[in-house]
Amino acid sequence: MTACLRLAALVLLSVPALASAKVIWKGDFETGNTSQWTRSQSVANSRLQVVTDVVREGRYALKATVRHGDDPIGASGNRNELLFISEEKPGSTYFYKWSTMFPSNYPISDGWQVFTQWHQEGCCGSPPLEFFVRGDTIHMRVGGADGPIPWTTPLARGTWHDFVLQVKWSSNPKVGFVQLWHNGKLVLPKKMGATQFGSEKNYMKLGLYRQDTIRPEASVYHDGFVMATDQADVIPPATPTPAPAPQTPTTETPTTETPTTETPTTETPTTETPTTETPAPQTPTTETPPVITVPTLPGTGTPGAGVVNDDNLANAGAGCSATGSGGTPFLAATALLALTTLLGRRRQLARARASQR
Incomplete structure (x- = not known):
């Protein structure tokens, strides 16, 4: 062995x-x-x-x-x-x-x-x-x-x-x-x-x-x-090149593209209803003339106060004379003067009170 x-x-x-x-x-x-x-x-x-x-x-x-x-x-x-x-x-x-x-x-x-x-x-x-x-x-x-x-x-x-x-x-x-x-x-x-x-x-x-x-x-x-x-x-044998592996041909299934049907959009025209603005009825404002109370003047025996309005003032102006019935303009002026004086005193009094505070 x-x-x-x-x-x-x-x-x-x-x-x-x-x-x-x-x-x-x-x-x-x-x-x-x-x-x-x-x-x-x-x-x-x-x-x-x-x-x-x-x-x-x-x-x-x-x-x-x-x-x-x-x-x-x-x-x-x-x-x-x-x-x-x-x-x-x-x-x-x-x-x-x-x-x-x-x-x-x-x-x-x-x-x-x-x-x-x-x-x-x-x-x-x-x-x-x-x-x-x-x-x-x-x-x-x-x-x-x-x-x-x-x-x-x-x-x-x-x-x-x-x-x-x-x-x-x-x-x-x-x-x-x-x-x-x-x-x-x-x-x-x-x-x-x-x-x-x-x-x-x-x-x-x-x-x-x-x-x-x-x-x-x-x-x-x-x-x-x-x-x-x-x-x-002296000449090394050539290395045989390996045969490429058989490749199975890839069958590509063609993709069928379904065409997209676009439904046209129908635009309904908007009907604009014109707005009718009904103007509100305007009630005419009736300006009531200020009522001035005139105190009875002594010695006349006639209540000089009465009610004085634009019509009275107009009438007074129209009948401006030296007769007994034409004293109305004088009385109106006197009353206005008295009212102005009264208002002035009230303003002075208000100012005085305000200054004291």
């Missing part, structure tokens, strides 16, 4: 190793240096710097710089490159993934400028597979200097170019092929062609190698290099 458990534990421990065996090699600079690569061809360490300010993934990337006259191996052109001795055998198939960015100030030149290549083990000549810039265009060439260029794209400085390349290595043009994805899209379906020279094995070179007539200094950035045997290790 114990032996069985130990065997099961060994199997479980070996599973991650088997799963990661599809990735043959990484040159993504996540070590913080260039130790993942076999060696370099450069005139100074400053020409191949591992940097952190411009990266595509992770924390580190490579900045390769070339100045006019940089010739570390005494060959044609100027260069500063890293090498990995991959030694792909004829008939083998691999996937390669990496990203390259040309800064916005990258010089435009009619001369060739190689930034990634698979070089033959032999001495000289153009490699069987290379990516290079000429003018403002990126080219991929297969089969050496006279080989076809099956794919190009605009240089597009200041942005990352993501490459995934599948290669079947063979010197037989009917066996070997290339297939390329650029920025996540398949831009070159399987293209047959010779990817090796005879029996010579290849090795990878990454950096910048350019025609020696180009004078301006130039830099290029590389990041995330992976070599694998399985496409899933």
Whole structure:
């Protein structure tokens, strides 16, 4: 029983190793240096710097710089490159993934400028597979200097170019092929062609190698290099988009609006009955003339008081004479004088009483 458990534990421990065996090699600079690569061809360490300010993934990337006259191996052109001795055998198939960015100030030149290549083990000549810039265009060439260029794209400085390349290595043009994805899209379906020279094995070179007539200094950035045997290790399978749940169409019952019939309001005109004001009969006020009582005057024997009214006064006026019967006006004046005197005395008496209070 114990032996069985130990065997099961060994199997479980070996599973991650088997799963990661599809990735043959990484040159993504996540070590913080260039130790993942076999060696370099450069005139100074400053020409191949591992940097952190411009990266595509992770924390580190490579900045390769070339100045006019940089010739570390005494060959044609100027260069500063890293090498990995991959030694792909004829008939083998691999996937390669990496990203390259040309800064916005990258010089435009009619001369060739190689930034990634698979070089033959032999001495000289153009490699069987290379990516290079000429003018403002990126080219991929297969089969050496006279080989076809099956794919190009605009240089597009200041942005990352993501490459995934599948290669079947063979010197037989009917066996070997290339297939390329650029920025996540398949831009070159399987293209047959010779990817090796005879029996010579290849090795990878990454950096910048350019025609020696180009004078301006130039830099290029590389990041995330992976070599694998399985496409899933360089192109993660796309997560399928879940199908949207079927939606039951909602049937909207049209709302029938019953038109409201407005009954016109008939306004009954108000007939105003004119108010007839019957004037109240006014009873003429008959002013009764004041009755003045005249005391009997002594010596006349005739009651001079009698009743005096307007008619009497009128008659008195009419019969004003010196006869015995014409004493009436005199008596009236005498009576008025007496009345005035009496009223005056009463007023004086009232004032005197008021002052005493």
